[in-house]
Amino acid sequence: MIPFLDLHRQYQTIKSEIGPAIMDVIEHTAFSGGPFVEKFEENFANFCNTKFAIGLNTGTSALHLAMEALGIGPDDEVILPANTFVATAWGVSYVRAKPVFVDCDEYYNIDTKAVRNAITQKTKAIIGVHLYGQPCDIDELLTICNENNIYFVEDAAQAHGALYKGKVIGGFGEMACFSFYPGKNLGAYGEGGGITTNNPNYKDKLFSLRSHGSKVRYYHDEIGYNMRMDGIQAAVLDIKLKHLASWNQRRNEIANRYFNEIGNHLVNLPKIREDVKSVFHLFVVTVENRTDFMQYLANNGVGTAQHYPVPCHLQKAYNFLNYKKGDFPNSEYLAEHCVSLPMFAELTDNEVDKVIELINNYK
Ligand SMILES: Cc1ncc(COP(=O)(O)O)c(C=O)c1O
Structure with a gap:
């Protein structure tokens, strides 16, 4: 069986480092x-070439706290793509603002x-x-933001x-939100998330919000949350961060083979x-008869997945926004034709063949 993703294989390659780090x-x-x-935050900020990184418990919390740190609230609107994992929109909804979905472009990213x-x-x-894994059209989005005096936030999950x-992405907007969910290019051994930023005011605000609205223990300046990253996840992520560039490189090699050899x-x-270098978190193709194609690959021992079968504007949770089928054709x-091919660094050349x-x- 060639799985769509196999985290166990990656673990085998770093097992000798992971055990002692967790025990530490x-x-x-x-x-x-x-x-x-703190150590992981410093290393991750360096990796993203930003001044600060704030470790959190999930990527969903990152999106939530980014909205809150920007002071976004009821009556405000935030524009985001319909083609994304729904958590991109949760942050907007948690602060009682309105998610305004837009269609995707030919690169499957937000259509500027x-x-x-x-x-x-x-x-x-x-x-x-x-x-x-592919950066969206950041310059155009930054231009739109500057012209309209609005904020740009990256969902870099x-x-x-x-x-x-x-x-490297992560420092283009006010903040960039990361997920360290296990299956991500940089994944924890449990849940994890984080925010990068160059702005010390956001950093202070995020430190406070993630830890009960408190800078000094048991003194609470604002209503906060418990969204801290835990030590074991940070230690695992710190080890994996050292391997990330080579894992991303291998993903690129596999993607290049798919590009050059699938016909x-x-x-x-x-x-x-x-003008971008993708890290190929996923390699998504489209096929007219998706069910048949996925079944054919499964019958021949190849695992695939769908990212994502329902776009955000048609999710039941967002019925109240009154979008309808046909609003965002791309x-x-x-959603109806996407198939994600096997993609992870430990795929062997024979498997890719x-x-x-x-x-x-x-056929
Ligand atoms: C694009 C995107 N945004 C947000 C998230 C939410 O991250 P998490 O699962 O860590 O909460 C994910 C991943 O799950 C994601 O893929």
């Missing part, structure tokens, strides 16, 4: 926040023309998602280490912008 956290009883989290049309007096921010015009008119390959087409051969023989 336990020996120091540094379970929640503390020195291991649609963004321009969606701006109103109430728009306070745009969330640009670097979906599947799927794009640790991706480059936009040669610069089947029934299978449409994704498009990558010329996102809807993708087999996936390519099977796809090329699909």
Whole structure:
């Protein structure tokens, strides 16, 4: 079986480092926040070339706290793509603002023309998602934000280490939100998330919000949350961070093979912008008869997945916003036809050969 993703294989390659690192956290009883989290924050900020990184418990919390730190609230609107994991929108909803969805472009990322049309007096921010590991059109989004005096936030949950015009993502907007969910390019051994920023005011606000609204223990300046990263996750992430560049490189090699060697008119390959370097969190193709294609690959021992079968604007949770089918044709087409091929650094060349051969023989 060639799985869509196999985290166990990656663990085998770093097992000797992981065990002692976890024991070290336990020996120091540094379970929640503390020195291991601080060390990871410093290293992750360096990796993203930002001044600060704030470790959190999930990527969803990152999006929530980013909205709150920007002061976004009821009556405000935030523009975001319909084609994303729904948590991009949760942060907006948690602060009681209105998510305003827009369609995706040919790269499956937020369509900047649609963004321009969606701006109103109430728009306070745009969330640009670097979906599947590919940076969105950051410069155009920053231009729109500057022209309209609104904030730009990156949802970088799927794009640790991706480059936009040669610069690593994470420092382009007010804040960038990361997920360290286990299956991500940089994944914890449990839940994890974080925010990068260059702005010390946001850093202070986020430190306070993630820890009960408190700077000094048991003195609470504002209503906060418990969204701290735990020590064991930070220690695991710190080890994995050292391997991330080579893992991303291997993902790129596999993606290049898929691009160069898959040739089947029934299978449409994704498009990558010329000015970016994707980290291929996912390799998403579209196929007219998706069920048949996925079944064919499964029958031949290849696992696949769908990211995502329902776009945000058609999720039941957002019925109250009154979107309807047909509103965002690109996102809807993708939702109905997307197939994610096996993609993780430990896939062997033989396995990649087999996936390519099977796809090329699909009729
Ligand atoms: C684009 C995107 N945004 C947000 C999230 C939420 O992150 P988490 O699962 O860590 O809460 C995820 C991943 O799950 C994601 O893929």
